[in-house]
Amino acid sequence: MTSVTPRFQGRFCDGATAAERPVDVERDGEDLVITGEDKVLRVTLATVVADAPLPGVPRMLALPDGARIETGDRDAVAMLFPPRSRIDAAAFWLESRWGAALGAIPVIASLTWLIVAIVLPLGAGPVAQLISPRIEIAIGRQSLDALDRVALNPSTLDADTQERIERRFRQFVEGEPGEENYELVFRGGALGPNALALPGGIIIVTDDMVRLAPNEGALMAVLAHEIGHVRGRHALRLILQDSGVVVLITALAGDAVSMSILAAALPTALLQSHYSRQFEEDADEYAFAHLRRHGYSPQVFADMMRRLQQADRGAKGDAGVVRYFSTHPLTEERIQRAEAQR
């Protein structure tokens, strides 16, 4: 059996004091013989536990009495002690090869993309279906309260205007699933001309947006777009996707330096914006169909987009204003699509 008798040198620490002694270690049948300067130790090989191998790191043997032997002779240890943990053995195999390490880069990149761009958005849809409309409405209420505290003021529009728009809005949501949950709220404040769809059916439209709209059709184009968001439960799905990314990053990088978390967050943020763009397109499609059904041409949508774009350019440099296009990107494309729908 013992055709090869591995013999190696190591450093022995008995575990009682911080003293270190050089030793020779040799296999003798079923035993391991440890020879030091002044004494010889014999232990059963099966009772000795070797640590998991790491590239570029000496091996450590734990003896049954708590003593340890460190050795740089990794081949001898590998020969004497087969790996105990399959996980560590597989990791060591991969870590010892540059090919595997470099191959990991595209794997990591595509998996991150797969999870953030495909799995999370796909998963967010069904999960959103599991969340009851009552909870969604509560979330929307709380979001509105939070926005009211930090960014919004009461509307300064006169009651007649509000009522007129409100009436038209009611006609627009008539027959929608969950019709009774739709609620249009008017707000002033620093958001500029803007409209937001919150989870549950609350749609905020700012005074500036109402004033910017040249006619009712233009304003309805914006509102139809927001109704599209509510219908697709986009706000809730985005929240779920964000939460998924947070959980993912915590799980992966619980101990990582915050800097690498930052670096990891960059590409995911880009992918996220891509997917919120997908939501914008869906809401646009819905708005075009809706406008036509109520006797408007999608051209009113394109016109309103142009106006918003101009207002946005005019507001440039006006710090502190969250502009419509920071939340609704790629207007040129959207205008063209609207015009193609005529």
Next chain:
Amino acid sequence: MDTSAVTAPVYPFQFTGRTGDYFRIWIVSLCLSILTLGIYSAWGKVRKRRYLYAHTHLAGSAFEYRARPLAILKGRAIAVLLFGGFAATGHFLPTMQWTFVALLLVLSPWIVVAANRFNAQNSAYRNIRFGFTGRIGEAAKVFLGFGFLSIVSIGLAYPYYRLRRARFVVAHHRFGATGFVEALYGGDFYAAYILAGLIVFGATIAAIVGGILLALMASVLGAESEPSRAVAYVPMALMYAVYLLAFSYLRARVGNLTLNGARIGSLQLFSTLRARDLFWLYFSNIVAIIASVGLATPWATLRMARYRAQRLALIAHQPLEGLAASPADRATATGSEVSDLFDVDVSL
């Protein structure tokens, strides 16, 4: 009495890790972690730590990290629950988020003790384990009590709070049977934090004044010119640089104070971190990591480890060989590891 200081041998720390090796361990860990939806990250953390410890040498011997991945996995699960809950309630039920903040606060003394204990117990040098003997009650007094005091005193007690924290952590560590003794002083901590505060305060004033001057210049020269927008970012970038400088200064100064204030029997650490070195390391590391989409992270980690080791030495008034293990550690070294409330890695 103590005149042996001059003749005591000084052992420098050394770091011998190689970027290539560590890069492969790191990237395999990242890849397998994603493939296993985070489960492998516990194994990955142990392997990365083991590499860093094994390449930190003192007096010819390396340190050793002994944590079991399962204990880390448990900690990960707790962290995911806490942070996932925190993030989710933030979106869904902002009022509920306070419950999580409260829960984290209540748990924080336990987290501090558990994290320190786990780390210490799983760190060894020459087969002698470190240990941590801090109690939850005292941790609560220091972290919650003095933490609260530093808030109600509008920050005036903050350096004192940091002092108490450092004292708590240092004084309850032990190497084998030899307990650490702290010699940390409030005056040093106040001096460090006041200087850092002055740096930030001065820079903020300078940035405001500079910003106003630039705005005036822009209006005189004509506001239409586009470059003025870029110029406006210069004071902002300088501000961040000064923040990083103040941060580096505190890291160096408080780090030195804490390490140099620790006595292990008649051994003494000697740390000489410099703010300007740390500033450069942090800055270049951030730039490299961002520019490489994270791939430079292992390189950055090793650079920092190498620098820290370079700047640390041990002054030994007694032979290292004389330090003994704690009997309690000897009892658990061979048998199955104790699995209690503390055998979980919650270091955040």
